[in-house]
Amino acid sequence: MFATVGGAVSLGEQPIKMLIDAEKGARICISETIMNLIWAPITDLKDVKMSGNWMWAAKCEGEGARLVEAVGGLCQGLREIGCAIDGGKDSLSMAVTANGEVVKSPGTLVLSAYAPCTNVTKVVNPALTATPGSQILWIKCGGAKGKFRLGGSALAQVYSQIGDDCPDIERFAEISNVFSILQELLNEDHLVGTVRKPKILAGHDISDGGLITTILEMAFAGNVSIDIDIQKETDPINILFAEECGIVLEVSDAEDVVQRFRSSAIECSVIGHATPEYGSDAHVKIQVNGKMEINEKLVDLREEWELVGDKLGEHQTNLKSLEEAKNVRNDCKKVQYKCDFEWFYHPSFIYHEQYFSTAPRVAIIREEGSNGDREMASAFTLAGFQTFDVTMTDMLKGHNLDGYRGVAFVGGFSYADVLGSAKGWAAGIQFNEKISQNFKVFRSRSDTFSYGVCNGCQLMAQLGWVGDEEDESESVTVFLDENECGRFESSFGPVKIEPSRSIMLSGMDNSILGLWSSHGEGQFSYRSSQNLENLKRNGQVCVRFCDDRGMTGSDYSKEKLPYPWNPNGSIDDVAAICSRDGRHLAMMPHADRSFLTWQWADSDDVNWNTRFDQQSVALSPWIRMFRSAYNWCND
Ligand SMILES: NC(=O)CC[C@H](N)C(=O)O
Numbered sequence: 001m002f003a004t005v006g007g008a009v010s011l012g013e014q015p016i017k018m019l020i021d022a023e024k025g026a027r028i029c030i031s032e033t034i035m036n037l038i039w040a041p042i043t044d045l046k047d048v049k050m051s052g053n054w055m056w057a058a059k060c061e062g063e064g065a066r067l068v069e070a071v072g073g074l075c076q077g078l079r080e081i082g083c084a085i086d087g088g089k090d091s092l093s094m095a096v097t098a099n100g101e102v103v104k105s106p107g108t109l110v111l112s113a114y115a116p117c118t119n120v121t122k123v124v125n126p127a128l129t130a131t132p133g134s135q136i137l138w139i140k141c142g143g144a145k146g147k148f149r150l151g152g153s154a155l156a157q158v159y160s161q162i163g164d165d166c167p168d169i170e171r172f173a174e175i176s177n178v179f180s181i182l183q184e185l186l187n188e189d190h191l192v193g194t195v196r197k198p199k200i201l202a203g204h205d206i207s208d209g210g211l212i213t214t215i216l217e218m219a220f221a222g223n224v225s226i227d228i229d230i231q232k233e234t235d236p237i238n239i240l241f242a243e244e245c246g247i248v249l250e251v252s253d254a255e256d257v258v259q260r261f262r263s264s265a266i267e268c269s270v271i272g273h274a275t276p277e278y279g280s281d282a283h284v285k286i287q288v289n290g291k292m293e294i295n296e297k298l299v300d301l302r303e304e305w306e307l308v309g310d311k312l313g314e315h316q317t318n319l320k321s322l323e324e325a326k327n328v329r330n331d332c333k334k335v336q337y338k339c340d341f342e343w344f345y346h347p348s349f350i351y352h353e354q355y356f357s358t359a360p361r362v363a364i365i366r367e368e369g370s371n372g373d374r375e376m377a378s379a380f381t382l383a384g385f386q387t388f389d390v391t392m393t394d395m396l397k398g399h400n401l402d403g404y405r406g407v408a409f410v411g412g413f414s415y416a417d418v419l420g421s422a423k424g425w426a427a428g429i430q431f432n433e434k435i436s437q438n439f440k441v442f443r444s445r446s447d448t449f450s451y452g453v454c455n456g457c458q459l460m461a462q463l464g465w466v467g468d469e470e471d472e473s474e475s476v477t478v479f480l481d482e483n484e485c486g487r488f489e490s491s492f493g494p495v496k497i498e499p500s501r502s503i504m505l506s507g508m509d510n511s512i513l514g515l516w517s518s519h520g521e522g523q524f525s526y527r528s529s530q531n532l533e534n535l536k537r538n539g540q541v542c543v544r545f546c547d548d549r550g551m552t553g554s555d556y557s558k559e560k561l562p563y564p565w566n567p568n569g570s571i572d573d574v575a576a577i578c579s580r581d582g583r584h585l586a587m588m589p590h591a592d593r594s595f596l597t598w599q600w601a602d603s604d605d606v607n608w609n610t611r612f613d614q615q616s617v618a619l620s621p622w623i624r625m626f627r628s629a630y631n632w633c634n635d
Pocket residue numbers: 410411412413414417421453454455456488518519520521522
């Protein structure tokens with residue numbers, strides 16, 4: 001239940017390079033797949049399996065022969081690195097005749113690799129951390145020495161060309177070597193000041209976009225300044241834009257890392273560093289062979305890079321939200337988390353059998369289409385509860401809630417959100433006399449509590465378990481409408497915990513913590529505007545979305561924060577509400593997916609992380625909620 005092993009997957013595809021040379025393109029496809037997988041610790045390169053998917057107009061003249069060349073390159077490359085393909089799908093009729101003209105799909109190979117990941121907490125991502133003393137390294141491998149081929153590159157595309165000389169892999173052994181060295185390094189750390197940091201802080205692959213795109217994407221993701229100085233006796237255009245195989249790393253112990261690669265005769269050089277200046281304060285300076293090629297503000301370059309995403313966004317997102325997102329990304333610095341309460345406890349007691357006979361019980365309730373039951377069960381178990389998997393079918397068969405102190409309504413897509421999220425789930429409860437009676441009795445017992453997340457939150461609102469209890473006209477006063485941005489939102493962002501009556505959130509108020517949101521219908525709305533006023537006055541608004549400075553919309557005298565700080569458009573940035581007696585809590589974002597530090601999207605930044613180095617389970621402050629419920633049951 002709390003293991004840190006997992007599965008790693010990666011993709012590689014190089015359709016443009018394959019237009020130039022199918023065989024070379026297939027080889028680059030392999031190297032890209034491996035260089036995308038390298039960031040997760042896996043058992044062994046030999047354990048990597050791949051699935052190969054072909055899209056080809058194989059029946060058109062000359063295309064069959066090109067497909068043979070591509071398959072040849074693929075087989076040779078895989079033999080050399082020792083990985084096997086164990087499946088895939090061929091679509092070999094990828095041509096149509098339209099208006100008398102034959103339209104062919106470019107011959108394409110999509111490789112997906114999968115392997116056992118030995119420790120999900122050690123996976124490296126591309127965001128530069130700007131850790132003090134860290135350096136940025138450039139590692140070039142696999143291709144012939146001194147080659148910087150521009151064929152099939154993004155640069156060529158900008159000039160409406162595909163080029164005629166595309167990168168290739170001449171030395172697969174180097175790729176295996178880089179793989180093994182990096183895998184070793186992923187498990188090592190280094191003392192930075194008084195804190196142990198991973199040796200590899202960030203990393204990204206070069207072969208789709210070239211060195212310049214790789215470095216810039218790492219800076220954009222980290223939202224930090226970079227100073228790069230590349231020395232290589234080649235034209236800067238070739239150095240920056242060739243999509244040869246390689247990687248860029250940010251490392252905490254450059255001397256050691258460089259030495260490891262060089263001792264295996266791998267080209268590796270220090271090319272600069274990142275500095276913790278964020279957003280509008282950040283710059284990008286790139287020199288090649290002593291000449292400044294780029295000297296710009298980070299946010300200006302990022303706007304260029306975001307253009308395509310924004311164009312797609314125009315078709316997916318409400319334009320007002322898109323505009324807000326642009327302003328937020330230009331203004332965003334670094335999220336300031338804040339946590340003054342104690343949440344640490346040693347969870348080892350849960351492994352004692354004797355414990356389970358006395359611990360309070362929680363029913364983790366799920367319906368057809370639910371998907372959040374396992375994480376919810378983990379959080380409650382870790383807090384000390386006995387947790388039980390209870391399906392709505394169990395309840396239909398007469399399973400009752402008398403023996404439970406708590407119920408948890410989990411997230412997901414019950415009945416596929418047909419007619420609105422949680423509507424079918426609520427109907428299944430309300431229109432069955434036995435089940436609805438069972439829930440009513442549970443809710444009104446003074447020794448029970450409930451917690452609903454996302455789909456479970458929507459359900460609790462539908463059932464009237466949370467809402468304005470002063471409004472006597474109706475039992476249902478709160479509704480979860482479609483997100484204002486008009487699309488499903490999956491993001492990690494900060495929230496502020498308000499002083500409230502919630503028993504689960506007691507003692508956590510005024511903290512700023514990160515949470516996953518993952519919903520299409522999360523906008524809190526009310527039967528009347530008075531309902532929200534009453535909820536606030538009665539201490540029932542428990543959690544609100546906030547920005548990187550820990551401020552909510554009302555701190556700026558606004559009705560709410562802009563998207564995506566507020567991911568769904570709820571007035572007053574409401575993210576969770578509870579019943580007036582504080583026993584029932586309904587929350588849109590997922591504390592059940594954020595109670596371990598490694599679940600946080602930016603957990604490397606959380607300076608409290610290191611505190612749990614000695615423990616097998618790295619608890620994040622959200623565990624305190626579940627533990628508070630446990631303590632409440634035992635009081
Ligand atoms: N993660 C969830 O529980 C999603 C809830 C619901 N299906 C929505 O999209 O709003």
